[in-house]
Structures are given as C-alpha cells and as structure tokens.
Amino acid sequence: MKHLLTLLMLASTALLLTSCNDLAADKVVLAEDRFIERQIIFFSDERNISKEVAYYDAIIELKNEYPEDLKYLEVVNFNSDKSNPKVQSTAYPAIVVVDNNQVVTKITGKAHKNQIVKSVSHAISKW
Template sequence: MKYSFLIILLLGNIIFLSSCSLQSDRTAAGLNIEKGILFYSDESNFQEEDAYYEALVELKHLYPGQFENYQIIPKNKEYDSTFSSLNSTYPALLVIENNKIVCKVIGTSGKEEIMKPVSNALDKWK
C-alpha cells in the first residue's frame, strides 16, 4: 500500500515536471529577440500616435527587410506582463538587437524625431 502511494506520487511528479520546458537565453522581459521592432500603441489615443504611424509607413518603405520582426504591442493586460519591463510609456517605438534596446523613442514626438534615431539603428542592420 505504501509503495503504490509512493509510485503514484513519483509518477505524478515526473509527469508534472516533464511538462515544463527550459527557456533559452532570455532578456529581463522574458523575451528572446535577435532583431525586432516593437511599437507600443495605446489604441484609445490614436491622435498622439499619428506621427508614429507616418514614420512607420515611411520606415517600412525605406527598410522593408527590417520589418520582418515588427510587432505592435497594444496597451492591454495580455502584453503588459510580457513586455512591460522593456517599456511602460505609450506611444513608444523600440528597436531591439541581440536582446538589447538599441533605439527607443517614447512619448509624443514628431515624425522626424522618430525617423532619425530609428533610421540610424536600422542602417546598421544592412
């Protein structure tokens, strides 16, 4: 009787632990991004983001290959837990390379204020 309980307990632990997976190198935010562009968008406040959208359209035209790993991060709970340690300000545009932020534009900005630093970062990807 004691052995059957012990066997069941051990099997339960083995099944439980085998469902866990090891993570490869991660950033502080729990991400593994070699190259990526993250746009933090507050969907309820599009007026403040006009310059970001204009800059993103032009940047995508100038650097089409660099937008393969482009993500929009909406301001909601699903993404907050994953991406909040990288940025908490909306709107914001981050360029990530080798799990590090190489460019960060935050808050209300003009189109040129957004494009210049992001273009400089994306030029290095070529």
C-alpha cells in the first residue's frame, strides 16, 4: 500500500510538471503576455522627436517597400511603455523586429536611415 501511494504521488507530480508551459527568457512577451509571430515595434520618445527623423524616414521607405509586413507596425511611446523589460529599450528611439516571438533585429539610439532600412529589410526578407 505504501508503494502504491508513493507511485501515485510521483505520477501526479510528473503529470503536473509536464503540463507546465515554460517561456524561455529570450522570448518577447509584451504587455498582454501575448505570442508575437511577426511584428516590427518602434519605440518612440515624443520628447526627442528630432532624434527620430532617420527612423521615421526609414519607416516610410519600408512601408513603401513592404506594405503588408509593416501594416501592423506597433509604436510604443516612452510615456506609455508597458513592454517587458527584456524588450524595452533604454535608448530611444529603437526598432525591434520580432519573428516567431524572438528578437531578430534591434536598432537603438542614433542610426542612419540606410542602416535601419538595410537591417529591417534583411529581417523581413527571411519571413
């Protein structure tokens, strides 16, 4: 009887542990803990718009080149940033490209338009 009770407890513990779903630390999870299949996220700081000109120019060029891929571009403002600290950028502006819930490209701070376009285009071309 003692062995049966031990076996039953081990089986129930194993069942409980195998049913847990663990998200890896490098996964991108935003405010609602949602899975992001493919997305481009632009982190903006409205207080320093002059530093974001290259990013806006790059986004316009990318929208012309990849209209369907940038259709659901998400803009996260500095004041309302509720993203996961692992995704959140300490340097604004920033663009993060997510594919299958993984960050595949991240550009932060001062950057040239061509650098942004090239990096994001490279990531989108693999979709």
